[in-house]
Amino acid sequence: MFFKSTYNELIKIIAKPRSYLGLAAITLIVGLILLAMKLDGGMYISLLTSPFEESLTFEGNLLNGNLVGFIILQMLIIHVPLLIAFVTGDLVSGEAAMGTIRMLLTKPVSRTKILLSKYLAGCIYTFFVLVWLAFMAIIMGKWLFGIGDLMVLKSDGLVVLQQEDVAWRFFFGFAIAFLSMVMIATLSLTFSCFSENSIGPIVSTMGIIILFTIIGTIEVPLFDTIRPYLFTTHMAAWRFMFDKPLLLNELWFSLTVLLAHIFVLLGIALYKFQRKDILS
Amino acid sequence: MMHKSATVCRLSPKKITLVFFLFLFAKAHSQIVNGNQIIYRVYAQLQKAKDYKVDATIKVDLPFIRILPINAKIFVKQPNKFKVESKSIAIVPRQGFDQLNKILSDTNEVTVIVQVTELVNKVDAQIISLIPLQDTGDLILAKLWIDVKQNLVLKSVLTTKLNGTILTEYSYGTFANYGLPDAMIFTVDIKKFKIPKAIAADINSNATKKVDKDLKNKKGKIIITLSNYLINKGISETVFIK
Numbered sequence: 155m156f157f158k159s160t161y162n163e164l165i166k167i168i169a170k171p172r173s174y175l176g177l178a179a180i181t182l183i184v185g186l187i188l189l190a191m192k193l194d195g196g197m198y199i200s201l202l203t204s205p206f207e208e209s210l211t212f213e214g215n216l217l218n219g220n221l222v223g224f225i226i227l228q229m230l231i232i233h234v235p236l237l238i239a240f241v242t243g244d245l246v247s248g249e250a251a252m253g254t255i256r257m258l259l260t261k262p263v264s265r266t267k268i269l270l271s272k273y274l275a276g277c278i279y280t281f282f283v284l285v286w287l288a289f290m291a292i293i294m295g296k297w298l299f300g301i302g303d304l305m306v307l308k309s310d311g312l313v314v315l316q317q318e319d320v321a322w323r324f325f326f327g328f329a330i331a332f333l334s335m336v337m338i339a340t341l342s343l344t345f346s347c348f349s350e351n352s353i354g355p356i357v358s359t360m361g362i363i364i365l366f367t368i369i370g371t372i373e374v375p376l377f378d379t380i381r382p383y384l385f386t387t388h389m390a391a392w393r394f395m396f397d398k399p400l401l402l403n404e405l406w407f408s409l410t411v412l413l414a415h416i417f418v419l420l421g422i423a424l425y426k427f428q429r430k431d432i433l434s
Numbered sequence: 435m436m437h438k439s440a441t442v443c444r445l446s447p448k449k450i451t452l453v454f455f456l457f458l459f460a461k462a463h464s465q466i467v468n469g470n471q472i473i474y475r476v477y478a479q480l481q482k483a484k485d486y487k488v489d490a491t492i493k494v495d496l497p498f499i500r501i502l503p504i505n506a507k508i509f510v511k512q513p514n515k516f517k518v519e520s521k522s523i524a525i526v527p528r529q530g531f532d533q534l535n536k537i538l539s540d541t542n543e544v545t546v547i548v549q550v551t552e553l554v555n556k557v558d559a560q561i562i563s564l565i566p567l568q569d570t571g572d573l574i575l576a577k578l579w580i581d582v583k584q585n586l587v588l589k590s591v592l593t594t595k596l597n598g599t600i601l602t603e604y605s606y607g608t609f610a611n612y613g614l615p616d617a618m619i620f621t622v623d624i625k626k627f628k629i630p631k632a633i634a635a636d637i638n639s640n641a642t643k644k645v646d647k648d649l650k651n652k653k654g655k656i657i658i659t660l661s662n663y664l665i666n667k668g669i670s671e672t673v674f675i676k
Contacts, residue, residue: 209529209597209623211528212523213506214523216523302522303522311500312499312500314523314525398500
């Protein structure tokens with residue numbers, strides 16, 4: 155019954171035009187980035203290497219599919235939450251707005267299972283959005299720019315990863331990015347349980363992301379204690395996969411913070427959904 | 435004998451002063467000639483290899499850069515063609531293989547100063563400084579430690595306006611008679627490397643402060659080991675087209 159309910163939720167997501175906005179946006183944005191890189195990628199490369207150019211020169215295929223894929227992932231992972239929240243923020247509040255929530259909750263399935271099936275459907279949608287992003291960024295990137303070593307510029311230096319050492323890092327990088335996006339899906343679903351319209355949860359989710367990102371970016375001692383526990387601090391945890399050696403302690407801490415947020419928010423959503431008034 | 439001594443004693447102070455300055459001029463001139471000759475002999479030896487191809491292993495040991503050692507092929511063609519070919523990304527010093535050749539090629543453009551000798555890897559090396567006559571070029575000072583017996587540059591410190599200072603140590607083997615080294619160790623000053631978070635797009639990193647503290651006055655090395663030289667076999671110009 156749970157899986158049938160999840161299937162139904164997936165059908166609902168597929169049937170809504172807004173579900174394709176995310177995919178279309180990714181296709182358009184990645185297409186534009188690929189075009190820009192093809193026409194003027196050298197400028198971007200010189201920006202990457204400029205801190206070292208006083209003494210060093212870089213030889214080889216610097217602008218390759220791996221680098222382009224990494225750049226796209228880096229650029230888009232900030233914007234993908236909006237595309238995710240667009241769909242997951244509507245999962246419960248959309249039903250309330252359309253008046254279908256009463257009918258939904260009269261089914262012989264517990265409210266917990268209904269919410270979890272909606273959540274699972276939201277996670278599956280998130281997964282496909284990221285798979286599409288990965289396809290556009292890495293597969294199209296490699297097709298257009300070829301293969302080569304990946305040059306990762308970090309604030310503490312430059313890491314050059316050999317091409318045969320990159321694929322598994324992308325795989326786990328996307329897995330961690332997926333966890334970050336699931337965190338966003340959970341947040342918007344939780345807001346969705348509190349709202350009777352779709353706009354509220356989407357705007358609230360983005361508002362929280364913007365607020366936490368600002369707190370995380372401003373280097374004020376006041377925020378030093380809370381910064382490590384903000385989920386936005388750990389949304390870029392996928393970048394740890396592109397470190398050499400891997401910073402496992404930092405990675406585990408980020409995963410723990412994200413998972414903790416997911417469980418707490420899902421708990422709040424379940425609590426609220428169990429007690430949601432559908433009569434008024 | 436008495437007569438000769440009397441002749442010397444008859445020299446006026448003016449003449450003694452003139453002889454003294456002539457002696458100094460001759461000494462200085464001989465030093466310039468010697469310095470130029472040493473440089474010329476080193477350059478002539480390097481010119482024996484009109485072109486060469488060599489296998490290289492490049493190991494980068496810089497605090498700011500994490501990269502595994504890579505294999506590459508290096509192509510060099512006189513007077514100034516140079517290319518590194520590798521499947522991997524290769525990081526090489528900006529003042530690499532051809533810089534020294536350029537400096538040695540025209541001693542008329544520099545002042546050659548012969549300094550003291552110094553032991554470099556148990557070899558008595560003559561220190562020679564080259565200062566450009568014009569201040570319009572990139573080079574500020576080149577200091578070379580030269581094995582005058584074998585006409586080999588054992589060590590060099592090049593200071594330029596654009597690329598800072600770089601120390602290079604050379605070790606020679608089979609192709610010493612061409613002036614071609616088996617290994618080169620470049621020491622690079624890395625204290626100026628600072629990457630803004632915005633450029634790194636690493637906004638959540640707190641590494642920048644740590645880096646600022648840790649990397650003051652640190653130096654990094656690039657070690658290039660060279661083997662399988664193919665000398666004067668002819669290299670097509672197309673190899674050097676980027």
